[in-house]
Amino acid sequence: MIYEGKRKIWSDYQKEIPDDHYFYVRSCIRQSFFPASERTFLDIVKNKLQKDFFETEHHTTCGGIAYHSDAIPQETVMTIIARQFALMHKYGYENYVCSCITSFGLYTETLETWREFPELEAKIKQILWDTCKLEFSKPAYLAHASDIIYKYRNLIAARAKYKLIDKTTGRPLRVVEHIGCHYSKMFPSKGVGGAEYPYVLTGMIEAWGGEVIDYPERRHCCGFGFRQYLVRSNRGYSLSNTHKKFESMEPYKPDMIITNCPGCPYFLDRWQYVISEMEGKTYGENGHGIPVFTYEEVAGLVMGYDPWDLGLQTHQVGVEPLLDKIGIPYDPETKYKGPGNKDLGQPERPSCLK
Amino acid sequence: MADFGYSLTPSSRIDLNKADRETFGKLVKLEPDVLKCMACGSCTASCTAGVYTRTSIRSAILYLQNGREKEALEFIKGCMLCGKCTIVCPRAINTRQLVLSICKIYNLK
Ligand code: SF4
Ligand code: SF4
Numbered sequence: 001m002i003y004e005g006k007r008k009i010w011s012d013y014q015k016e017i018p019d020d021h022y023f024y025v026r027s028c029i030r031q032s033f034f035p036a037s038e039r040t041f042l043d044i045v046k047n048k049l050q051k052d053f054f055e056t057e058h059h060t061t062c063g064g065i066a067y068h069s070d071a072i073p074q075e076t077v078m079t080i081i082a083r084q085f086a087l088m089h090k091y092g093y094e095n096y097v098c099s100c101i102t103s104f105g106l107y108t109e110t111l112e113t114w115r116e117f118p119e120l121e122a123k124i125k126q127i128l129w130d131t132c133k134l135e136f137s138k139p140a141y142l143a144h145a146s147d148i149i150y151k152y153r154n155l156i157a158a159r160a161k162y163k164l165i166d167k168t169t170g171r172p173l174r175v176v177e178h179i180g181c182h183y184s185k186m187f188p189s190k191g192v193g194g195a196e197y198p199y200v201l202t203g204m205i206e207a208w209g210g211e212v213i214d215y216p217e218r219r220h221c222c223g224f225g226f227r228q229y230l231v232r233s234n235r236g237y238s239l240s241n242t243h244k245k246f247e248s249m250e251p252y253k254p255d256m257i258i259t260n261c262p263g264c265p266y267f268l269d270r271w272q273y274v275i276s277e278m279e280g281k282t283y284g285e286n287g288h289g290i291p292v293f294t295y296e297e298v299a300g301l302v303m304g305y306d307p308w309d310l311g312l313q314t315h316q317v318g319v320e321p322l323l324d325k326i327g328i329p330y331d332p333e334t335k336y337k338g339p340g341n342k343d344l345g346q347p348e349r350p351s352c353l354k
Numbered sequence: 355m356a357d358f359g360y361s362l363t364p365s366s367r368i369d370l371n372k373a374d375r376e377t378f379g380k381l382v383k384l385e386p387d388v389l390k391c392m393a394c395g396s397c398t399a400s401c402t403a404g405v406y407t408r409t410s411i412r413s414a415i416l417y418l419q420n421g422r423e424k425e426a427l428e429f430i431k432g433c434m435l436c437g438k439c440t441i442v443c444p445r446a447i448n449t450r451q452l453v454l455s456i457c458k459i460y461n462l463k
Contacts, residue, residue, distance in 0.1 A: 217367065236360040244365040277356040351356075 013194045017151045018141050021052045023093035025084060027100030028061040029262035030294075036311030037296040038099050041145055044299060049155055054091055059084050064102035068226040074113075075124065081110050082128045086136035096139035097148055101261040104144040105182025108190050111138060142190070144183060146260035146295050150192060150200045153207040161304030164210030166255075167327035172211040173255040176290070177201035178245075178268065180261025181221050201258050204295060208302050217248035223271075224263030242271040246283050246290075253285075256322055257292040268292045269316045276352040287354040289317030301328060308334055313344070318354065373421020381418065381459045385452050390445045391415045397439035397449050407432030411439055411449050414456065427462050 026038050045051045062084070063077040088096055098104050114121035128134050149156070164173040179198040184191025193199030202212050223241025228234045245268070259265040272289040276282050284290045292315065293301075300310045301323075307330045312319045323330050336344045382388060397411040398404055409432040417426035430453050437450040456462065 232359055236363060239360065240363040243362055244367055247365050248367060274358060278362055280355065
């Protein structure tokens with residue numbers, strides 16, 4: 001093996017991620033599905049790691065769901081994005097980081113389209129001026145929030161209270177990492193490790209003590225697919241995708257799944273319930289499912305956040321067996337208590353999934 | 355079981371660990387050229403039987419390689435052994451002979 005040559009090839013798959021000073025935008029889907037993930041992200045980077053991350057309440061959705069569902073045209077989405085860039089510019093930032101993979105894909109697509117068709121960028125500039133009286137400048141750097149946690153993975157590991165290790169046996173936990181398709185499958189050079197070897201989550205798992213599982217359908221889509229899911233009669237496509245992944249990963253006995261997309265954790269989590277109700281099949285140990293997490297939730301867990309403050313009670317698949325395995329304490333009594341001890345109500349029990 | 359208004363399509367995933375590779379190995383021993391197929395489909399396009407039946411050497415080879423012999427045999431059942439496909443194969447595979455060998459190894463009368 002020619003080591004230098006290998007190193008050069010691998011360097012093409014790397015992404016230089018600036019260390020500090022970001023304009024942060026939230027995700028509309030993640031706000032509803034995993035409400036605590038973004039709060040945890042901001043708490044880690046701003047308060048624990050003392051980095052400069054700015055967010056404003058004036059930003060909006062990127063319009064990605066509507067765009068990918070063919071409800072709005074590309075120019076509309078580009079104008080929404082131009083407005084976000086204008087806000088970044090207004091507050092004096094150059095590095096833009098978004099919480100959502102759909103947004104990340106869309107921002108990348110927009111910037112690449114403008115690069116190829118400058119007349120379209122000029123048109124959007126005019127539309128933004130006509131509608132909002134705003135001017136924008138493009139970000140110097142575009143990151144996804146998982147790039148940031150990847151960048152800080154060793155800083156997080158240095159502050160970790162727990163490791164991704166089975167406390168009784170000392171065995172590293174077997175972790176499935178699932179990368180959102182829009183992270184690097186569309187524009188491979190924009191993601192850490194490209195489309196073939198995405199390393200963004202693997203890097204976190206390795207830094208935090210876990211072991212990555214390489215299973216046949218590892219790079220298969222979760223099946224969200226926007227239109228597949230949004231039209232009820234098409235949901236079978238979405239479900240079948242997830243089912244295929246689970247059938248493929250099952251023999252490797254994963255302890256947990258980490259994802260970096262809004263749709264993937266939702267579907268990998270919720271479809272386990274649907275599959276169990278339809279087929280009577282579960283994929284975890286003793287009738288449990290395989291718990292699915294966002295990368296911020298896992299970062300929060302290893303740093304010792306309270307699991308219920310991370311919003312883990314909103315997951316379909318119970319996380320308790322995994323918490324027990326790692327040795328993370330939790331109070332079952334406060335699982336469904338919100339801020340100020342407010343009762344959140346309890347979900348109905350599934351008939352099959354424990 | 356619960357009805358959600360949509361259903362699950364069984365996985366089309368091929369697990370070669372579970373497939374019978376032994377019989378395919380016997381075929382390869384007898385007809386090593388089978389590994390040369392590049393799935394161009396010329397054989398299928400030139401096949402007279404293929405116009406009226408599902409005959410397709412290309413598909414048969416692909417299915418055999420993936421351990422799905424039941425489906426594979428369906429693709430050669432209609433073969434008339436005319437040999438047209440042998441003339442067109444760019445990899446010079448004796449496909450007519452291959453059909454006979456498949457029948458022998460997989461016990462197809
Ligand atoms: S030998 Fe069989 S497969 Fe080939 S062209 Fe003739 S009928 Fe078709
Ligand atoms: S013509 Fe030859 S190479 Fe092409 S698919 Fe048929 S057997 Fe394979």
